[in-house]
Amino acid sequence: MGQKYQLPFKEGQTAEARCLEEGYRGAWFRCKVQEISRRGGHWSALLQYLDYPDEKWTWTELYQMGQLMLRPEYPPVHLKNKVSDVSSNSDATLAFDGTWREGDLVDWLCDDCYWSGQVTKLLDNGKAKIELLPPPLGEGKTYDAFVKDLRPSLDWSPECGWVMPASQVGESSRQYPNLLKLVSQGHAIVKGKRGRPARTGSS
Structure with missing residues (x-):
């Protein structure tokens, strides 16, 4: 291959x-x-x-x-307190505490696809204000989104696999979800960190 x-x-x-x-x-x-x-x-x-x-x-x-x-395919997401019980065919999983903060990089599910952006403000009624990535890599628009439709944004490369985005690595990312690699039957270790056809989701 x-x-x-x-x-x-x-x-x-x-x-x-x-x-x-x-x-x-x-x-x-x-x-x-x-x-x-x-x-x-x-x-x-x-x-x-x-x-x-x-x-x-x-x-x-x-x-x-x-x-x-x-x-x-995006790795499975599990609550942090359940990660020790994880059993998955994936070589990576995400441990998440279920809470969001301003500045978090996210993917927003809308129109059956995920739009990459950032949480700029937490709103009432289970919503957050999301700003999409700026052009040319995004549409650069702002929307009110339900937090239930958000997932942590991750980067992937053939060399490193799934990693947290570089802008989230470091002290500012201490509350950000940990990316884990499954090593055997339900056991996990923290993985290393590094510093077309839609009809439209931008309406």
């Missing part, structure tokens, strides 16, 4: 695809990798978008604007 391409994706794998098309920038979509091949000098993946059954399968270049456009 390493002879074919350097990314650990395979046909039939469930993954998430990033969109940089205007109107949908900064959103991640659940997808299934149907095929991977070299097209026009670039490695591309043929993606089936799981939450858009009427959408045609789409070829997507794996790198666009210097950004990796595909990553594995």
Whole structure:
């Protein structure tokens, strides 16, 4: 497989695809990798978008604007006090205390995809004000979102796997969820830290 391409994706794998098309920038979509091949000098993946059954399968270049456009399925999330009981097929899991704070980087579920942004203010009635990433990597707009529709924003790379975003690493991230790696039957250790087709979620 390493002879074919350097990314650990395979046909039939469930993954998430990033969109940089205007109107949908900064959103991640659940997808299934149907095929991977070299097209026009670039490695591309043929993606089936799981939450858009009427959408045609789409070829997507794996790198666009210097950004990796595909990553594995988001890891499971568990409450911190339950992480010792975790049993999962994933090689990573997220321990979260269930609370949000201003400044947290989040993914917001809207229109069956996740939009990357930041909590700028906690509101009443279980809501928070979310500012999406600025262009060209996001739409840069502000919305009121239900906190139940938020998940911690994570970065992924072939070299490091899942990690906390660099801007959250350090003293300011002491309340941020711990990314853990499952090492055996329900045991976990803290993992190392480092310093298209949507119809639209920006309406």
